[in-house]
Amino acid sequence: MRVTPISAERLTALVADRVEQAARNAPWVRVAVDGADAARPGALADALVGPLRLRGRPVLRVSAADFLRPASIRLEYGRQDADAFHDLWLDDGALLREVLAPLDPGGSGRVLPSLWDAVADRATRAPYTELPPGGVLLLDGPLLLGRWLPFELTVHLAMGPGALARHTAGAERWTLPAFARYEEETRPREAADLAVKVDDPRHPALVEP
Template identity: 60%
Template sequence: MRFEAITWDRLATTLADHLTGADERPSPWLRAALDGAPAAGTGELAERLSHALRLRGRTVLVVAAEDFLRPASLRYEFGRQDPHSYYEGWFDTGALWREVFTPLEPGGSGRVLPDLWDPATDRATRSPYVPLPPGGVLLLHGPMLLRHWFPFDLTVHVRLSAAALERRTAPEARWTLPAFARYEQEAGPGEAADVVVRADDPRHPAWTGLRR
């Protein structure tokens, strides 16, 4: 895999240009994944990309996968630091399909739930639905997104080497590292994504370019 240096701002500009290109798409909405471990900073990239898209006249909705957690009773069924549970059962993918992706299918309502669960209170957030007009863009960011067959128009994987991931993950969260190793092995996000960004040094990112 060959990488070339790029800045975060130029990356966001290039991705925004690609998303707003003239290609015909089956859905009136655009859906992009910014995939990566929490330490990879996908939320910051989502904000940069949303800004670039809004400058191009697009309505953007940024959704964090970590706002679609399952209740604590399910997440912690096998303990609070079980990597298998983190990989298999922490994120409510059913709710993401139902509340985020189904409304953006052809003929859908365009009404998206921006978040579902507050882990601090362990209760539903009860946020109102957000209408995304035709031509709008959904940016979903978070960990392990490329293993669920979500219908993305663009997938970006922000990659950290195993050493960088361990170094940049907070000590209290390092129990999740085996889940990310499993994700690399089973889902192969580096091969599956349309764009791979190497971010071992966040000051000097590099990317593969658009691979489709």
């Protein structure tokens, strides 16, 4: 395995280039930026919006945090059950139905940008939006890979166990066993199209075979 330091700006440009490559073979490009909150996947997804729009690509930002299941399901086994966090929190069926499947070849392009407000524990009642052909969906969140969700491009922001523990807020440390299980069962560095080591999120490095 080769690890090559890369600037944040160059990383953004590299992912944007990969989006352009994927767009040659798909009506829409669905991009997953996968990583624990400590790895800041939302920051990378946000950084891609401007460069992609400058290239003439319509962009829609969606967060997996807006597609969690209701508290009655998420917290059925308690508020700090790592296996439930791994298996049950994300409503992957709704994410497929409302966001990803409409961007399949021949799809409508009509996407629901958010479904559930986990803090208020109620539907967001967000209106549907149309993503024109040639557009890019940027989805960020943890534990996105290994769920048979369709993406044209997947980026995994990887942290070693020590770095993840250091950067994870104390109130969220109970999730660490879920990420250890994710590493063991899903092997996201290998599953992703592009893996980036972010033990220090300010200094990313590409991970290549």
